[in-house]
Amino acid sequence: MGYDRPDDHPYPDDLAPLLADHVFPALPAGSRAFDVDAIRGCFPALSNGTAYFDGPGGSQTPTVVADAIRDALLRPLSNRGNTTIAARNAEEIVVQCRLALGDLLNADPDEVIFGRSMTALTFDLARTLSAQWRAGDEIVVTRLDHDANVRPWVIAAAAAGAIVRWVDFDPATSELPVQNVEAQLSARTRVVAVTAASNLIGTMPDVRAIAALTHAAGALLYVDGVHYTAHHAVNFRNLGADFFGCSPYKFLGPHCGVVVGKRDVLAELRPDKLLPATDRVPERFEHGTLPYELMAGTTAAVDFLTAMTSSAGTRRDRLVASMSALGHHEDTLRQRIEAGLHQLPGVTIHSRARQRTPTLLITFAGRDAAEISAVLAQNGINAPAGSFYAYEASRRLGLGEAGGVRVGLAPYNIADEVDRLIRLLAENVR
Numbered sequence: 001m002g003y004d005r006p007d008d009h010p011y012p013d014d015l016a017p018l019l020a021d022h023v024f025p026a027l028p029a030g031s032r033a034f035d036v037d038a039i040r041g042c043f044p045a046l047s048n049g050t051a052y053f054d055g056p057g058g059s060q061t062p063t064v065v066a067d068a069i070r071d072a073l074l075r076p077l078s079n080r081g082n083t084t085i086a087a088r089n090a091e092e093i094v095v096q097c098r099l100a101l102g103d104l105l106n107a108d109p110d111e112v113i114f115g116r117s118m119t120a121l122t123f124d125l126a127r128t129l130s131a132q133w134r135a136g137d138e139i140v141v142t143r144l145d146h147d148a149n150v151r152p153w154v155i156a157a158a159a160a161g162a163i164v165r166w167v168d169f170d171p172a173t174s175e176l177p178v179q180n181v182e183a184q185l186s187a188r189t190r191v192v193a194v195t196a197a198s199n200l201i202g203t204m205p206d207v208r209a210i211a212a213l214t215h216a217a218g219a220l221l222y223v224d225g226v227h228y229t230a231h232h233a234v235n236f237r238n239l240g241a242d243f244f245g246c247s248p249y250k251f252l253g254p255h256c257g258v259v260v261g262k263r264d265v266l267a268e269l270r271p272d273k274l275l276p277a278t279d280r281v282p283e284r285f286e287h288g289t290l291p292y293e294l295m296a297g298t299t300a301a302v303d304f305l306t307a308m309t310s311s312a313g314t315r316r317d318r319l320v321a322s323m324s325a326l327g328h329h330e331d332t333l334r335q336r337i338e339a340g341l342h343q344l345p346g347v348t349i350h351s352r353a354r355q356r357t358p359t360l361l362i363t364f365a366g367r368d369a370a371e372i373s374a375v376l377a378q379n380g381i382n383a384p385a386g387s388f389y390a391y392e393a394s395r396r397l398g399l400g401e402a403g404g405v406r407v408g409l410a411p412y413n414i415a416d417e418v419d420r421l422i423r424l425l426a427e428n429v430r
């Protein structure tokens, strides 16, 4: 592997080149379309033959991401600063990670808040935002969202005496119409929390339209982009959201969370913080010492996504091109799964929205989803069953806690795996 390791490179006096173009040895350079075989070669976990359709829960990890984490830890590393190489390495990791996430999401590096998980960051931001709420203020949440973008707001509202307004989706179409959000807005609305894509059924609401309505009502928009970011290029500047959360472990990176927030909105907020900790944005939103190794891994994941295809321009340009090729790859496979499922008796696909990610929630007449998922697992196919913390959505679909089998796609999935999945289901749902 070409990644420069500490053992074959003496440490330079200036900043070590922690992450550079050469982190993708397994993907040949030059003009390159989306080459799924080359991409698969970068994931050691695929070597056991397992078909991973559990990407929406967490993706597999390419070697370069693991290497970046390892190298960050094995190089000289200390708290951030500029006096020693160790301090400068830490500083450089943070700078590079904010730049990478800025490119990934089309946000400014100083709008990037790094944290333990999207859930933890959302709890923190809900507490901070709700400090400004008064009794009788209103917040808007949806029944489509993962609970990480519901409960923090509901809990904060209860503490502030604010009213919770619920936006419903249509189980028949899987759609969350913009009008349903509009109907819950008022002059008292302070925050609207909505997903960019459902991790249960893939629905992608029209976030831009929701942002316009939210702002017209004088409220802030908090978008859960955890599921969306794994499948589409995000354009935070263009989206109109005030906050957008994502989780690197869903897009080939390590287990951590990120929220970007508009600079002028962040400037107004006063999160709880330690007295000696900096008051700068975004650092004042990041409690304690940053996880440098996870930040290095996150940068490597962004670079890996960027390098899935080869095109010209800035990293942002190349990333957008790469994500578009990924979208085409995943869409083709999704259609193949759907065509196969439609041939099977007693199968219901609950993912029906016009705009959706390649994430299919499936139930089987007279069969437990968990039982089907276990059969798949015994045959080397990972497609778990459940409601996946989309607590309200699963209930709204009438599926309760049991939910369904979720088949989700990631960059490394291939047609052969889809065919194995359909064959196995055909043998088991007759």
Ligand SMILES: Cc1ncc(COP(=O)(O)O)c(C=O)c1O
Pocket: 056, 057, 116, 117, 118, 119, 120, 146, 148, 149, 195, 197, 198, 199, 224, 225, 226, 227, 246, 247, 256, 257, 389
């Ligand atoms: C759509 C969605 N939102 C939020 C989360 C929570 O993310 P985290 O694990 O970073 O807290 C998940 C995790 O599965 C998710 O799928």
